[in-house]
Amino acid sequence: MLILALTRAWGRIRGRGEILRGANFIGADGLMSDEDNDRRSDLDKLGERLAKARGEETKPEPALSPGASAGDGLRVAVEFVVSVLVGTGLGYAIGSVLGAPIIGLVLGMPFGFAAGLRTVYRGMTAGEKGQAPDGDD
Amino acid sequence: MGMTDTLLSYLFGLYAAGPMDQFIVKTIIPFSFGETDISFTNASFWMMIGVLTALGFFTLATKRLALIPGGMQSMGEMAYEFIANMVRDTLGDEGRVFFPFVFTLFTFIFLSNLLGLLPAIPGTPSAVHTFTPTSHIIATFTLALLSFGLVVVYGLFKHGLGFLSIFAPSGVPLWLMPLIVPIEIISFLSRPVSLAVRLFANMLAGHVVLKVFAGFVGTLLTAGGVLSVISIVPLFGIVAVFLLEFLVAFLQAFVFTILTCIYLKDALHPHH
Numbered sequence: 001m002l003i004l005a006l007t008r009a010w011g012r013i014r015g016r017g018e019i020l021r022g023a024n025f026i027g028a029d030g031l032m033s034d035e036d037n038d039r040r041s042d043l044d045k046l047g048e049r050l051a052k053a054r055g056e057e058t059k060p061e062p063a064l065s066p067g068a069s070a071g072d073g074l075r076v077a078v079e080f081v082v083s084v085l086v087g088t089g090l091g092y093a094i095g096s097v098l099g100a101p102i103i104g105l106v107l108g109m110p111f112g113f114a115a116g117l118r119t120v121y122r123g124m125t126a127g128e129k130g131q132a133p134d135g136d137d
Numbered sequence: 138m139g140m141t142d143t144l145l146s147y148l149f150g151l152y153a154a155g156p157m158d159q160f161i162v163k164t165i166i167p168f169s170f171g172e173t174d175i176s177f178t179n180a181s182f183w184m185m186i187g188v189l190t191a192l193g194f195f196t197l198a199t200k201r202l203a204l205i206p207g208g209m210q211s212m213g214e215m216a217y218e219f220i221a222n223m224v225r226d227t228l229g230d231e232g233r234v235f236f237p238f239v240f241t242l243f244t245f246i247f248l249s250n251l252l253g254l255l256p257a258i259p260g261t262p263s264a265v266h267t268f269t270p271t272s273h274i275i276a277t278f279t280l281a282l283l284s285f286g287l288v289v290v291y292g293l294f295k296h297g298l299g300f301l302s303i304f305a306p307s308g309v310p311l312w313l314m315p316l317i318v319p320i321e322i323i324s325f326l327s328r329p330v331s332l333a334v335r336l337f338a339n340m341l342a343g344h345v346v347l348k349v350f351a352g353f354v355g356t357l358l359t360a361g362g363v364l365s366v367i368s369i370v371p372l373f374g375i376v377a378v379f380l381l382e383f384l385v386a387f388l389q390a391f392v393f394t395i396l397t398c399i400y401l402k403d404a405l406h407p408h409h
Binding site: 043071075078079082083085086087090111112114115116118119 | 205316319320321323324326327330331334335338388392
C-alpha cells in the first residue's frame with residue numbers, strides 16, 4: 001500500500017518534471033543527459049509500470065479505515081477537553097482580576113463546554129462536506 | 138537470574154532506563170543569562186541536528202538539478218510539492234506569502250519527530266542519546282504560539298479591527314451575541330493549546346509505548362522457561378509500534394501544518 005502510494009507520488013513528480021522543464025528550472029549545464037538510449041528505454045519501462053500501478057490503484061478503496069476513525073476521535077477529544085480547560089482557565093483568570101475567581105471558574109466552564117461542542121461540531125461537519133479533514137475554522 | 142540481569146545490562150546499556158527517562162532534559166554545555174538557565178541541552182542538540190539535517194538534505198537535493206530527478210531531488214521536490222499544494226488548496230494564491238513559514242514548520246516538526254525514532258548509540262553518554270524535542274509540551278506550545286501569533290498579527294495588520302469579526306459569525310441574531318462572542322473567543326484561544334497538546338501527546342505516548350514494550354522483552358527474557366520464549370511477542374509488538382510511529386511522525390507534522398494553514402485562512406479572510 002505504502003509502496004503503491006510512493007510509486008504514485010513519484011509518478012506525479014515525474015509528471016510535474018515536464019512542467020519544470022518548460023520553465024527555466026533546469027540549467028543547460030549538461031545534466032540533461034537523458035537522451036541516452038538505455039535510460040530512455042528504462043524510463044519507458046518505468047512509465048509502463050507506473051501506468052499499471054496507477055490502474056491498480058484506482059480500484060475501490062475502503063472509505064474509512066478504523067485507524068483513521070480512531071485518529072479523528074482522538075483529535076476531537078483533545079479539542080473538546082482543551083476547549084473546556086481553556087474556558088475554565090479563562091473564567092478563573094477573569095474572575096481573579098475581578099476578585100471572585102471561583103465565580104469566574106464556574107461561569108467559564110459552561111462557556112468552555114459550549115466552545116468545545118462548537119469546535120467539535122465544526123470539525124465533524126467540515127469533514128462531511130469533503131473539505132479539509134481538520135477544518136475546525 | 139542475577140547473572141542474566143548483569144548480562145543484559147552489559148549487552149544493552151539502556152536496560153536499566155525506565156520508560157520516562159528518555160524525556161529527561163540534560164545539560165550538555167551549561168550557560169546562564171542572569172538568573173535564567175539557557176544551557177545547551179540534549180533538546181537543543183537534537184533540534185540542531187534536525188535543522189542541520191534539513192539544511193543538508195535540501196542542499197543536496199537542489200545541488201545537481203537534473204531533468205530526470207534522482208532520488209534526493211525527487212524527495213526534495215516531493216516535500217516541496219506536498220506543502221505547496223497544501224498551502225495553495227487551503228489559502229489560495231494569496232497564501233503564497235506563508236509558504237516559507239509553513240514549509241519550515243513542517244520540515245522542523247517532521248524531522249524532530251522522525252529523528253527521535255533513531256535508536257540511541259550504545260555506549261555514548263546519556264546526554265546525547267536520541268531525544269524527541271516535540272515530546273515536550275513547551276517545544277510544541279512554542280511552535281503553536283508562533284503560528285497563532287502569526288494569525289493574530291497578520292490578521293490585525295491586514296484587516297485592522299475588522300479581524301475581530303471572526304468572533305461574530307454572520308447570521309447570528311444580535312441578542313445571541315453576548316453568548317456567542319465569548320464562546321468564539323474561547324474556541325479561538327483553545328487553538329494553540331490543542332495544536333500543542335495533540336503533537337506533544339502523540340509523540341510522548343508513542344515513545345512511552347515503545348519503551349514499555351521493550352521493558353516487557355527484557356523482563357520476560359530474564360524470567361526463564363516458557364516466559365523467555367514468549368518474549369518474542371512484545372518484540373514483534375515493538376516492530377509494529379515502531380512502524381506505526383513512522384506514520385504518526387509524518388501524520389502529526391501534517392496535521393500541525395494543515396491546521397496552521399486553516400487558521401491562517403482566518404487571518405486572510407476573517408469574514409465567514
